[in-house]
Amino acid sequence: MALSSLKKGISLSEPRLRFPISLQRRRKHGTVAAHMNENKEFVLVGGGNAAGYVAHAFVENGIADGRLCIVSKEKVAPYERPALSKAYLFPLDKSPARLPGFHTCVGSGWERQTPDWYKEKGIEVLYDTSVSGLDISLGTLSTKAGGTIKYSNLIIATGSTATRLPEAVGGSLPGVHYLREVEDADSLVSSWQEASKVVVIGGGYIGMEVSAASVSWKLDTTVVFPEKYVMPRLFTPAIAHHYEEFYKSRGVKFEKGTSVKKLVAGTSGRVARVELTNGKVIDADTVIVGVGAKPNVIPFLQAGLKSLEGGIQVDGQFRTSAPGIFAIGDVAAFPLKIYGRTARVEHVDHARKSALHFANVLTHKTTDPYDYLPFFYSRVFEYPGSERKLWWQFYGDNVGDTVEIGDFNPKYAAFWLVSGRIKGVFLESGSPEVKFLCCCFFFGLCLS
Numbered sequence: 001m002a003l004s005s006l007k008k009g010i011s012l013s014e015p016r017l018r019f020p021i022s023l024q025r026r027r028k029h030g031t032v033a034a035h036m037n038e039n040k041e042f043v044l045v046g047g048g049n050a051a052g053y054v055a056h057a058f059v060e061n062g063i064a065d066g067r068l069c070i071v072s073k074e075k076v077a078p079y080e081r082p083a084l085s086k087a088y089l090f091p092l093d094k095s096p097a098r099l100p101g102f103h104t105c106v107g108s109g110w111e112r113q114t115p116d117w118y119k120e121k122g123i124e125v126l127y128d129t130s131v132s133g134l135d136i137s138l139g140t141l142s143t144k145a146g147g148t149i150k151y152s153n154l155i156i157a158t159g160s161t162a163t164r165l166p167e168a169v170g171g172s173l174p175g176v177h178y179l180r181e182v183e184d185a186d187s188l189v190s191s192w193q194e195a196s197k198v199v200v201i202g203g204g205y206i207g208m209e210v211s212a213a214s215v216s217w218k219l220d221t222t223v224v225f226p227e228k229y230v231m232p233r234l235f236t237p238a239i240a241h242h243y244e245e246f247y248k249s250r251g252v253k254f255e256k257g258t259s260v261k262k263l264v265a266g267t268s269g270r271v272a273r274v275e276l277t278n279g280k281v282i283d284a285d286t287v288i289v290g291v292g293a294k295p296n297v298i299p300f301l302q303a304g305l306k307s308l309e310g311g312i313q314v315d316g317q318f319r320t321s322a323p324g325i326f327a328i329g330d331v332a333a334f335p336l337k338i339y340g341r342t343a344r345v346e347h348v349d350h351a352r353k354s355a356l357h358f359a360n361v362l363t364h365k366t367t368d369p370y371d372y373l374p375f376f377y378s379r380v381f382e383y384p385g386s387e388r389k390l391w392w393q394f395y396g397d398n399v400g401d402t403v404e405i406g407d408f409n410p411k412y413a414a415f416w417l418v419s420g421r422i423k424g425v426f427l428e429s430g431s432p433e434v435k436f437l438c439c440c441f442f443f444g445l446c447l448s
Contacts (some may be wrong), residue, residue: 034148035140035147035148035149035150036126036129036143036147036148036149037069037071037124037126037149037150038066038069038124039066039067039068039069039122039123039124040069040150040151040152041067041068041152041153042058042063042067042068042069042151042152042153042155043068043069043070043071043141043149043150043151043152043153043154043155044068044069044070044071044154044155044157045071045131045141045154045155045156045157045158046070046071046072046156046157046158046159046296046329047070047071047072047073047074047076047077047078047125047127048078048079048081048157048159048329048351049078049079049080049081049104049107049329049348049351049352049355050157050159050328050329050351050352050354050355051070051072051078051104051157051355052077052078052079052080052103052104052105052113053104053105053108053351053352053355053356054068054155054157054328054355054358054359055068055070055078055104055113055118055121055123056104056105056110056111056113057355057356057359057360057363058123058359059121059123061359061363063362063363064121064122064123065121065122065123066122067122068122068123068124069123069124069125069126069149069151070118070123070124070125070126071126071129071131071141071149072125072126072127072128072129073128073129073130073131074127074128074181074182074183075127075128075183076099076115076127076182077103077113077114077115077117077118077125078103078104078113079099079102079103079104079182080102080103080104080105080106080107080348081348082107082348083097083102084179084180084181084182084184084185085179085185085205085206085209085210085213086209086213086379086380086382087102087382087383088182088185088189089185089188089189089209089210089213089214089216090213090216090382090383090384091216091217091383092189092193094216094383094384094385095383095384096189099182100112100114103117105352107348107352108352126149129143129145129147130143130144130145131143131144131149131158131299132144132299133299133302133303134154134299134300134302134303135303136303136304136322136325139151139152139154139324141154152324153324153325153326154324154325154326155326155327155328155358156297156300156312156320156325156326156327156328156331157327157328157329157331157351157355158295158296158297158300158330158331159295159296159329159330159331159351160180160293160294160295160296160330160331160346161180161293161294161296162178162179162180162184162206162289162290162292162293163289163291163292163293163294164178164289165201165260165263165289165291169260169261169262169263170262170263170264170265170271171263171289173263173265173269173270173271173287174265174269174270174271175191175270175271175284175285175286175287176263176271176287176289177191177286177287177288177289178288178289179206179210179288179290180293188210188286188288191285191286192214192217192219192286194285195217195219195285195286196219196220196285197219197220197282197283197284197285197286198211198214198219198220198221198222198284198285198286198287198288199221199222199223199224199274199282199284199286199287199288200214200221200222200223200224200287200288200290201223201224201225201260201274201287201288201289201290201291202223202224202225202289202290202291202292203223203224203225203227203229203230203231203232203254203256204225204230204231204233204290204291204292205231205290205378206288206290207223207225207230207288207290208223208230208231208243208247208378208380209378209380210288210290211223211247211252212247212250212252212380212381212390213380214252214288215247215250215251215252216381216383216386219286220251221251221252221253222252222253222254222255222282222284223247223252223253223254223255224254224255224258224259224260224274224276224282225254225255225256225259226257226258226259227256227257228256228257229241229244229256230243230244230254231243234376234394234398234426236398236402236414238402238404238414239404239412239414239426242408242412242428243390246388246390246408250381255276255278255280255282257278258276258277258278258280259276259277260274260275260276260277261275261276261277262274262275263275263287270285271284271285271286271287272284272285274287293330293346294310295310295311295312295330295331295344295346296330296331297310297311297312297331300312300327300331304321304322305320305321305322305325305327306320306321307333308333308342308344309333309342309343309344310333310344311327311330311331311332311333311344312327312331312332312333313333313342314326314327314332314333314334315334315335315369316334316335316337316368316369316370317357317358317361317369317370318332318334318354318357318358318361318370326358328351328354328355328358329350329351329354329355330344330345330346330350330351331344332344332354334354334370334372335369335370336372336374337369337370337371337372338371338372338373339397343374345372345374347375347376349375349376349377350372350374350375353370353372354370354372357370373395373396374394374395374396374397375393375394375395376393376394377391377392377393377394378390378391378392379391388410389429390428390429391428391429392426392427392428392429393426393427393430394424394425394426394427395424395425396416396422396423396424396425397416397423397424398416398423398424398426399416399418399423399424400416400417400418400423400424401416401417401418402414402415402416402417403415403417406428408428410428410429411427411428411429411430412427412428412429413425413426413427413428413430414426
């Protein structure tokens with residue numbers, strides 16, 4: 001989480017559209033040949049979770065048909081991205097998830113929005129289209145292929161991209177994978193069908209979820225990371241110990257306190273071993289790199305939008321520094337009201353909720369600023385036949401002293417306390433009732 005505060009606010013009375021919004025359907029106008037898109041009133045750049053949830057909200061409010069255009073660099077309609085490091089990686093005989101099964105918005109129990117759904121709702125989707133530039137004065141986007149896209153109101157929901165290892169250390173060798181899009185997951189699954197020794201670089205979200213999937217394929221799996229324990233940005237040493245021991249019991253090996261010196265290719269040109277800074281060498285025919293992500297904001301910051309926390313500065317209604325331009329999801333650096341600071345959150349929960357709050361502001365259903373309680377979760381070892389599934393959830397902020405409850409067999413909880421007030425709650429294998437009570441308890445003691 002970011003620690004700085006937004007010092008300059010923007011009046012929350014109006015969403016600052018290029019023109020007032022009407023909930024009545026507008027007639028389509030003739031296509032301008034110079035532009036790629038027909039729907040120009042609202043253009044959303046990004047094809048991830050936030051895009052799918054904006055589309056859902058626009059349809060619910062009657063402002064999608066002939067008015068919304070989604071520009072996606074992927075070749076498929078928006079989907080629930082968390083599946084890529086979870087059920088998508090189940091062994092092939094364990095009913096892995098595949099599209100169209102997890103298009104948005106099934107993650108919230110809503111309708112599955114297939115490509116045909118977008119057509120039926122009058123939403124234009126430009127697939128396989130990467131945006132490379134923004135001209136605020138002209139109200140246009142430029143694409144890598146040389147095209148232009150016209151907008152009246154722009155919604156930036158471009159998400160993040162996986163951080164890559166430099167080519168000089170072997171970061172682009174065949175057999176080295178990064179996981180962000182469905183094509184990445186397909187490539188990894190293809191490698192695993194021929195793999196025997198896997199090295200996962202990074203002890204965070206991706207590292208923990210991918211290594212859990214890898215051993216379910218019965219592959220020799222080693223996780224390498226420079227910290228003293230897994231998930232150091234969230235876990236305490238005590239929490240990490242429980243998970244490390246469980247993973248070890250399932251066959252995962254850890255190399256802690258060391259980093260990658262070089263990925264070395266074999267005679268075929270494919271990665272064959274991993275050299276570490278501690279002098280060890282690990283054989284590997286498949287490597288997955290999970291060392292963080294970077295927000296996709298360069299074209300928009302180059303155009304002059306203000307930046308904070310590595311993202312795009314917005315107010316509590318997701319308005320940027322330019323009229324008629326909004327940012328949601330991973331790229332938005334927003335006022336985290338509950339803690340009085342600015343934050344940029346890379347998680348599906350925020351992607352969904354920021355999209356829906358933006359739509360509610362746009363349609364005058366609310367004038368309130370976004371009030372978000374940080375929430376993170378992970379689910380692993382969930383494939384059919386697994387002896388035990390892990391599912392942890394975290395609410396709030398991990399600051400202060402911790403109190404632990406339970407023995408991790410299977411339930412466990414940790415609370416972060418500052419001056420007797422709860423700041424954060426961590427739950428493993430909690431029932432829905434326990435999770436609800438913890439949230440109520442959290443709000444009662446934290447916000448009083």
